[in-house]
Each structure stands twice: as C-alpha cells, then as structure tokens.
Amino acid sequence: MALHYIPMPDDDAKRLRGGGLDAYGNQPEQRISDGAGVPCRHCLRNVDSGKSYLVLAYRPFASVQAYAETGPIFLHADECPAYDEYALPPILTSSKEYLLRGYGNDDRIVYGTGGVVAVERLPERAEELLARTDVAYVHVRSAKYNCYQCRIEIA
Structure with missing residues (x-):
C-alpha cells in the first residue's frame, strides 16, 4: 500500500498568495520566518529563516458543514512547488507525534x-x-x- 501525502491544492495556494481571503474572510497576514516551526502546507517543507510566509485560517474541505474544521496554517508567501512525493513529508519529521483522523466519503469524521x-x-x-x-x-x-498538516490517501 503506497501512501500519498496531499498538500494544499495549487488553486488554493495561488488564490491566497494573490490576495484572496482566508476561510474567515480575512486577508492572510504576512510574516518573516525565524526558521523554526513554520511548516508550509503547500510544499510540506518548513519556511526557511528570513523568508516571507502567510498566516491564515484554512478549511481543508469543499463545503461548510459540522465536521469542516477551520484553523490556522502557514504558507510560503512566494510560490513553491506542491509536495508530490510518497515519502513522509519534511514537515512531519519535526514533531514527536501527530493526530491522525479518518474521514468518510461524506467528509465526516469516522468515529x-x-x-x-x-x-x-x-x-x-x-x-x-x-x-x-x-x-x-x-x-x-x-x-x-x-x-x-496534510491529507493522506492511498496512491
């Protein structure tokens, strides 16, 4: 079984970098990375020290519904390539543990x-x-x- 680690879609990243509003209708905030703990959800790599990034509210679901959680994420302010590998992404090697949660085809949490x-x-x-x-x-x-952080599916 090959796991596919799926980043934020290209269209979302492009829209947000181009001045689009986040999930709460706000402009993303631009900041400068100190190099520690700033994982980009598009390339799934950390934003290097001195580089610009965006902070924004993100909802990784197609529709607004009870299980469509929204929360803060980071995104390179400048264009970066979408993660397209089958190995564990670099941003998932910077912590000792993560929360995993399964979802059904209806985008609801599977209890x-x-x-x-x-x-x-x-x-x-x-x-x-x-x-x-x-x-x-x-x-x-x-x-x-x-x-x-990201989505995982079977490749």
Whole structure:
C-alpha cells in the first residue's frame, strides 16, 4: 500500500498568495520566518529563516458543514512547488507525534479513528485507517494545537 501525502491544492495556494481571503474572510497576514516551526502546507517543507510566509485560517474541505474544521496554517508567501512525493513529508519529521483522523466519503469524521500517534508509527497507522472500507482519507494534524498538516490517501 503506497501512501500519498496531499498538500494544499495549487488553486488554493495561488488564490491566497494573490490576495484572496482566508476561510474567515480575512486577508492572510504576512510574516518573516525565524526558521523554526513554520511548516508550509503547500510544499510540506518548513519556511526557511528570513523568508516571507502567510498566516491564515484554512478549511481543508469543499463545503461548510459540522465536521469542516477551520484553523490556522502557514504558507510560503512566494510560490513553491506542491509536495508530490510518497515519502513522509519534511514537515512531519519535526514533531514527536501527530493526530491522525479518518474521514468518510461524506467528509465526516469516522468515529473511533482519531488518535495521537508517534511519528515513527504515522505511516503504519495511516495504512491501518485507510484499509477500512469506511475511511476515504486521513487528516494529519498537530498533536499539540490541532492545526491541519496534510491529507493522506492511498496512491
């Protein structure tokens, strides 16, 4: 089973960098990275020290509904290539653990799938969840702050 780590879509990144509004209707805030803990949700790499990034509210769902969580994320202010690899993304190697949660085709949480997982077990747990017939995809979130990191599907 090959896991596909899916970043923020190109269209979303382009729109937000071009002055588009975030999930709460606000302009993204521009900041300068200190090089620590600023994971870009498009390239799935950390924003280097001295580089500009955006802080914004993001909802990684197609529609607004009860399970469509919105939260803060970071995005390179300048264009960066979307992550398109099958290895664990660089931003998922900077913490000891992450929250994984399975979602059905209806974009609703599949109860019993959520839990904090050590980074070493992240691929294994994602495979376990994606082997279930009721789980269409998995979200990876920060274990400390619940911030959305990326989506995982079967390639």
